[in-house]
Amino acid sequence: MSGGLDIALIQTRTPATADAALAHVEPLIREAAAGGAKFVLTPEGTNVLEQRRDRRDAAITTEDADVAVLGLRHLAAELGVWLLIGSAIVRSGHAGDSRAANRSLLIDAAGGIVARYDKLHVFDVHLPNGETYRESATVRPGDGAAVADTPWGRLGLTICYDIRFPHLHRQLAKAGAAMIAVPAAFTAPTGEAHWETLLRARAIETGAFVLAPAQGGLHEDGRRTWGRSTVVGPWGEIIAKADHDDPCIVKAKLDMEAVARARAAVPALTHDRDFLPAV
Numbered sequence: 001m002s003g004g005l006d007i008a009l010i011q012t013r014t015p016a017t018a019d020a021a022l023a024h025v026e027p028l029i030r031e032a033a034a035g036g037a038k039f040v041l042t043p044e045g046t047n048v049l050e051q052r053r054d055r056r057d058a059a060i061t062t063e064d065a066d067v068a069v070l071g072l073r074h075l076a077a078e079l080g081v082w083l084l085i086g087s088a089i090v091r092s093g094h095a096g097d098s099r100a101a102n103r104s105l106l107i108d109a110a111g112g113i114v115a116r117y118d119k120l121h122v123f124d125v126h127l128p129n130g131e132t133y134r135e136s137a138t139v140r141p142g143d144g145a146a147v148a149d150t151p152w153g154r155l156g157l158t159i160c161y162d163i164r165f166p167h168l169h170r171q172l173a174k175a176g177a178a179m180i181a182v183p184a185a186f187t188a189p190t191g192e193a194h195w196e197t198l199l200r201a202r203a204i205e206t207g208a209f210v211l212a213p214a215q216g217g218l219h220e221d222g223r224r225t226w227g228r229s230t231v232v233g234p235w236g237e238i239i240a241k242a243d244h245d246d247p248c249i250v251k252a253k254l255d256m257e258a259v260a261r262a263r264a265a266v267p268a269l270t271h272d273r274d275f276l277p278a279v
């Protein structure tokens with residue numbers, strides 16, 4: 001296949017329920033596929049984005065009952081595209097822990113779930129502007145990292161706050177990831193200060209494409225997210241980026257051979273040293 005892999009990031013402002021969320025994202029995915037995208041990625045919280053606890057709890061169900069997850073699996077099959085549901089907030093299925101999973105689902109072009117990843121690092125943070133998040137109250141962190149093979153190369157899965165943990169990305173790259181997905185719902189202040197720099201740093205360190213579809217704008221629950229969905233190349237260059245927070249499609253063509261070129265030029269992934277003295 002010449003010319004590279006056509007991908008599309010879907011930037012969303014997901015409503016609070018899975019029905020509305022599906023209606024919000026579906027036309028954008030259709031448009032991306034009609035424009036030639038073979039791999040489409042959506043942000044964190046694609047099925048539900050709601051912080052008010054009662055509404056959030058009411059909206060969350062299991063992965064196989066969630067209207068948005070089911071609808072998006074059918075849509076991937078209908079359109080013949082691979083789809084990363086950046087995350088769906090679903091019941092974790094862990095006995096004795098009522099918290100949800102913040103879960104990426106990789107869907108193949110037949111609509112099957114080929115990989116799952118539960119967000120490892122949960123966002124428990126007090127920001128200087130007074131915004132407070134305690135994701136650990138409602139989300140059970142996952143137990144392990146995940147890579148998955150696509151027809152175009154291996155994909156490493158991460159979610160949002162995971163971007164701040166470089167060793168996770170390094171391990172994904174060492175496990176063969178040529179692309180790293182970073183679906184997000186970044187806060188506005190941390191997005192402005194850190195988003196682009198973190199994405200570019202992870203791409204440079206790993207020599208992998210970083211694919212970062214984001215929630216953006218002012219949401220029903222009153223929160224504001226940063227948007228600015230971004231595709232970074234393995235040399236750290238910005239290939240495509242939304243310059244606003246409104247729902248949109250960010251298209252890019254990935255030359256997968258750029259991964260080997262970047263890693264050959266600077267083979268830092270193979271140059272780790274054990275520098276700490278034994279304790």
Ligand SMILES: O=C(O)CNC(=O)[C@H](CS)NC(=O)CCC(=O)C(=O)O
Binds near residue numbers: 045050134185187
């Ligand atoms: O729970 C949901 O509804 C969707 N998930 C989120 O919004 C998550 C947890 S609150 N947000 C982040 O991880 C932001 C990270 C961030 O902004 C940073 O690292 O600076």
